[in-house]
Amino acid sequence: MKLVLDQGLPRSARALLQQRGHDVVHVGDIGMSRAMDEEILEFARTTDAVVVTLDADFHALLVRDFAVRPSVIRLRVQGFGSAAVCSLIDSVTQSCADDLTKGAAVSTNGKRARVHRLPIR
Numbered sequence: 001m002k003l004v005l006d007q008g009l010p011r012s013a014r015a016l017l018q019q020r021g022h023d024v025v026h027v028g029d030i031g032m033s034r035a036m037d038e039e040i041l042e043f044a045r046t047t048d049a050v051v052v053t054l055d056a057d058f059h060a061l062l063v064r065d066f067a068v069r070p071s072v073i074r075l076r077v078q079g080f081g082s083a084a085v086c087s088l089i090d091s092v093t094q095s096c097a098d099d100l101t102k103g104a105a106v107s108t109n110g111k112r113a114r115v116h117r118l119p120i121r
Contacts, residue, residue: 001093001100004044006053007033009075009085016086022093025049037061044070050100052089059105059120066119071100074107 003024005014014026027033027040035043037057044051050071051058058072073092080088092113096106103118 001097002047002049003089003093004040004047004049004051006040006051006055006058008054009052010082012082013085013089016082017089020086020090022089041067041070041072050093059107062105062118063120066121068103068118071104071106071118073100074105076107076109080110 001022003017003022005024005026007027011026011028014024014029017024027035032040032043037055038061040051041058041061050073052073052075054075056074059074062072075088077088088108088110092106092108093100096104096113096115099115099117100106105116105118105120107114
């Protein structure tokens with residue numbers, strides 16, 4: 001599963017996730033650190049990737065556009081270091097893999113994940 005990490009996530013998480021076998025880029029490493037959320041969603045859609053973010057706006061954009069792709073994982077956590085972020089992303093991508101592959105908006109607080117299949121009406 002390809003992942004695109006949004007700006008609020010630590011860049012160092014990219015390397016840790018790659019070590020765990022993920023195909024991942026950070027927006028800051030591909031010249032998109034100042035990109036609009038819509039541009040990041042379009043990049044993820046065209047590269048068949050899942051966006052991982054701290055930002056609630058991505059889910060709102062999926063709803064607004066009746067989008068079926070890309071999937072978005074919203075981490076509703078604060079103060080997590082790279083290792084904790086990676087563990088959480090690892091857990092969510094494994095437990096929600098089928099939904100993420102088919103198109104989903106996932107939100108997690110670190111204890112439980114909520115999944116909404118796309119499109120959200």
